[in-house]
Each structure stands twice: as C-alpha cells, then as structure tokens.
Amino acid sequence: MKPAIFGGNTPPLSPGVSVRVYQAGTAVLATVYDFASGLAIDQAGLPLVADALGRFSFTADAGQMVDVKIGGEGTAADLAYNGGAARWFKNYPMVDPKSYTPDNVLGAVSQAGGVPTGAIIERGSNANGEYIKFADGTQICTKTGGAVQFVNSSNLNFPWTYPASFVSMPFVVGNIKDVVLAVAKDLHVNCYEANTTNAFVSVLSVAQFVLEDAVGSMDALAIGRWF
Structure with missing residues (x-):
C-alpha cells in the first residue's frame, strides 16, 4: 500500500458525510468526514484527509484504479447531502502524492x-x-x-x-x-x-x-x- 491522491473536486462536504474507497470492487477505506476539523474520522484503519478543494489523500496502491463513493449510506448526514444520493467517481486513477508548487520547487534536491x-x-x-x-x-x-x-x-x-x-x-x-x-x-x-x-x-x-x-x-x- 502506497500513499496516493484522489483529486475529484467534489462538492462541499457536510459534517458526518461518509466516504468509501473501493479498489478492485473491495472497500479499502471507509470514513466519516468531520467538517469542523477538516479531517475524516478513521473507521477502517486507514487515514483519509480532505482539503478545502475537495481533494482526498489516503493510502491505496498507487497506479491502480479506484472507485470513490461519497454519501449514500443512509445516515442522517448522508441523507442531507446531495438529497441522499451517493456521488460516485468511477475508475479514478491513483497518482503519486508528490506534487510541486511555487513553495517547494526551490529547495534542497535529494x-x-x-x-x-x-x-x-x-x-x-x-x-x-x-x-x-x-x-x-x-x-x-x-x-x-x-x-x-x-x-x-x-x-x-x-x-x-x-x-x-x-x-x-x-x-x-x-x-x-x-x-x-x-x-x-x-x-x-x-x-x-x-x-x-x-x-x-x-x-x-x-x-x-x-x-x-x-x-x-x-x-x-x-x-x-x-x-
């Protein structure tokens, strides 16, 4: 398992909305998003973090395809999110999380x-x-x-x-x-x-x-x- 990023530009999440990540049809991650802290409450032993742009980072196999499901689990928070319907991001390619910005282009090479x-x-x-x-x-x-x-x-x-x-x-x-x-x-x-x-x-x-x-x-x- 390697760090990878899902960058789906998802709709704004609400407190308690569920997030499921499936790899090869098997759920490898299940979390509940905590809007106040900007983090997800870990429910499957694997951490997930979401930022203000709706990008999630979590641990999966880099280079693999995954399905990401947001909401749709029937909880009160999920029912209030997107009318209770799940939002799916199918066959999303996992990429290495190393990315460069104006803040880290210059620095110590290694x-x-x-x-x-x-x-x-x-x-x-x-x-x-x-x-x-x-x-x-x-x-x-x-x-x-x-x-x-x-x-x-x-x-x-x-x-x-x-x-x-x-x-x-x-x-x-x-x-x-x-x-x-x-x-x-x-x-x-x-x-x-x-x-x-x-x-x-x-x-x-x-x-x-x-x-x-x-x-x-x-x-x-x-x-x-x-x-």
Missing part, C-alpha cells in the same frame, strides 16, 4: 536510488562560486573573477575548487575576463587536471609570459552531475 525525492532546483553559493543542482542530477558551477597567478612563462592560471563537488568529472571551460596581455602573445585558454572537486583554469602561451602578466582574473564554468 534522491534515492536515482529517483528524485526533494525539490526541483537547488541554488547556492560560497567563496568558491555559485552552483545550481537540478532534480535530474545535472549540476552547474560557476566562478567569476578568479585571480590569476604566474606559474611559469607558459602558464597563468587560477586553481578552482568547485562550490559543490560532482559525482564524476565535469566538463570545465574558462574565459579571460580582464587579464591585460600584449596582443602579440600567442594565447589560448585551457582547463587541466580537472576532477570531481577542482580544476586549473589557465591562459597558456609558448614561453611568452613574464611575472608582470599575472594581473587580472578569469571566469569558469563546470557542468556535470551531482548523482
């Missing part, structure tokens, strides 16, 4: 066995830059203004520790932001020794750098997976 269990998007930052994690496992890390250092006459770089680690080696690229270098110097931007936690973002030349060239900064981007 997963269990590769199945997302948390928010859709997680965003954060620290001294190493910013990161975005998505529920499908995608992760993007960025860094702006990484200060370059002189390594040797062929290499100016900044060592970048990602703001969030990856589960496997990501794709990493860099960009010269405001490094002032002579046009005559043969340059290209490279990232090397990248792993799941850090990379070197570099400007390379053919033995044309001097110590005074290590002025300015670079930007970097890494894309990979957090699970």
Whole structure:
C-alpha cells in the first residue's frame, strides 16, 4: 500500500458525510468526514484527509484504479447531502502524492536510488562560486573573477575548487575576463587536471609570459552531475 491522491473536486462536504474507497470492487477505506476539523474520522484503519478543494489523500496502491463513493449510506448526514444520493467517481486513477508548487520547487534536491525525492532546483553559493543542482542530477558551477597567478612563462592560471563537488568529472571551460596581455602573445585558454572537486583554469602561451602578466582574473564554468 502506497500513499496516493484522489483529486475529484467534489462538492462541499457536510459534517458526518461518509466516504468509501473501493479498489478492485473491495472497500479499502471507509470514513466519516468531520467538517469542523477538516479531517475524516478513521473507521477502517486507514487515514483519509480532505482539503478545502475537495481533494482526498489516503493510502491505496498507487497506479491502480479506484472507485470513490461519497454519501449514500443512509445516515442522517448522508441523507442531507446531495438529497441522499451517493456521488460516485468511477475508475479514478491513483497518482503519486508528490506534487510541486511555487513553495517547494526551490529547495534542497535529494534522491534515492536515482529517483528524485526533494525539490526541483537547488541554488547556492560560497567563496568558491555559485552552483545550481537540478532534480535530474545535472549540476552547474560557476566562478567569476578568479585571480590569476604566474606559474611559469607558459602558464597563468587560477586553481578552482568547485562550490559543490560532482559525482564524476565535469566538463570545465574558462574565459579571460580582464587579464591585460600584449596582443602579440600567442594565447589560448585551457582547463587541466580537472576532477570531481577542482580544476586549473589557465591562459597558456609558448614561453611568452613574464611575472608582470599575472594581473587580472578569469571566469569558469563546470557542468556535470551531482548523482
């Protein structure tokens, strides 16, 4: 038995109205709705909750079809509801109760066995830059203004520790932001020794750098997976 939702947009319920849930023709849930508390009085060992929109949540087999019967049991409350006639919702598909709203789209992402269990998007930052994690496992890390250092006459770089680690080696690229270098110097931007936690973002030349060239900064981007 798994949590599932019935979302029938039912007519407003009155105190004491009965609710029956049938799966494969067998009643798996029988409750009486308590209008004052917004809850249902459990009569079958399984909880049911109804909200102001008339949506019920209860325990059944997710992915199965159920019949939901409201009223029609002959009690005083049922007789006062819908003229005593039952309202049936036949062959209603059960769905997983996990739903997203503007309140929970953003938050901490999580997963269990590769199945997302948390928010859709997680965003954060620290001294190493910013990161975005998505529920499908995608992760993007960025860094702006990484200060370059002189390594040797062929290499100016900044060592970048990602703001969030990856589960496997990501794709990493860099960009010269405001490094002032002579046009005559043969340059290209490279990232090397990248792993799941850090990379070197570099400007390379053919033995044309001097110590005074290590002025300015670079930007970097890494894309990979957090699970």
